[in-house]
């Protein structure tokens with residue numbers, strides 16, 4: 001049998017929009033988080049079948065750091081797709097998509113993004129509405145409910161599909177160069193874990 005393809009997909013969005021619930025819904029019985037406390041993230045490995053191909057998914061979920069409106073660069077490193085979530089019942093989480101998207105693009109300029117309007121069970125009238133953020137950035141948009149499971153599996157499979165597509169159509173050296181450029185351009189907004197570096 002051919003070796004399994006591997007993809008890394010990351011979840012982004014404000015605190016309490018339902019990222020972890022969506023992941024949990026998707027993984028169901030396989031929900032075994034590996035907490036990496038250093039980076040404030042949770043990592044899941046899961047094998048899924050998409051278009052008759054077995055894919056080893058590495059799914060990254062935040063574990064609190066998103067409260068600071070920014071993630072460590074390691075979170076973005078090597079990601080091939082991003083699921084960007086907001087809560088339809090809290091407008092601010094929609095507004096903040098812009099800053100999440102900006103940070104994502106700083107590290108991963110070209111990876112595919114899926115925008116998820118979650119908690120649609122709370123406000124079914126929102127379903128079908130078009131959201132400027134998604135149309136303006138030409139991002140695929142899904143309405144979901146982690147509570148009742150609507151669209152959840154579909155979203156993750158679509159993310160895997162897009163990640164595979166990205167992997168197959170982006171030369172590895174190009175990806176590498178983009179990341180190197182990023183790593184070597186200092187940015188004052190970079191999060192630094194060294195407490196010594198804080199005051200100057």
Ligand SMILES: Nc1nc2c(ncn2[C@@H]2O[C@H](COP(=O)(O)OP(=O)(O)O)[C@@H](O)[C@H]2O)c(=O)[nH]1
Pocket residue numbers: 013014015016017018019020021022118119120121122144145146147148
């Ligand atoms: N009604 C409803 N509540 C949800 C949904 N998804 C998540 N929640 C609730 O929202 C809260 C935050 O969810 P969580 O997954 O921890 O959000 P995270 O911080 O983005 O990971 C929890 O109380 C969830 O039960 C949903 O689709 N519908």
Ligand SMILES: [Mg+2]
Pocket residue numbers: 019020021061062063064
């Ligand atoms: Mg969470």
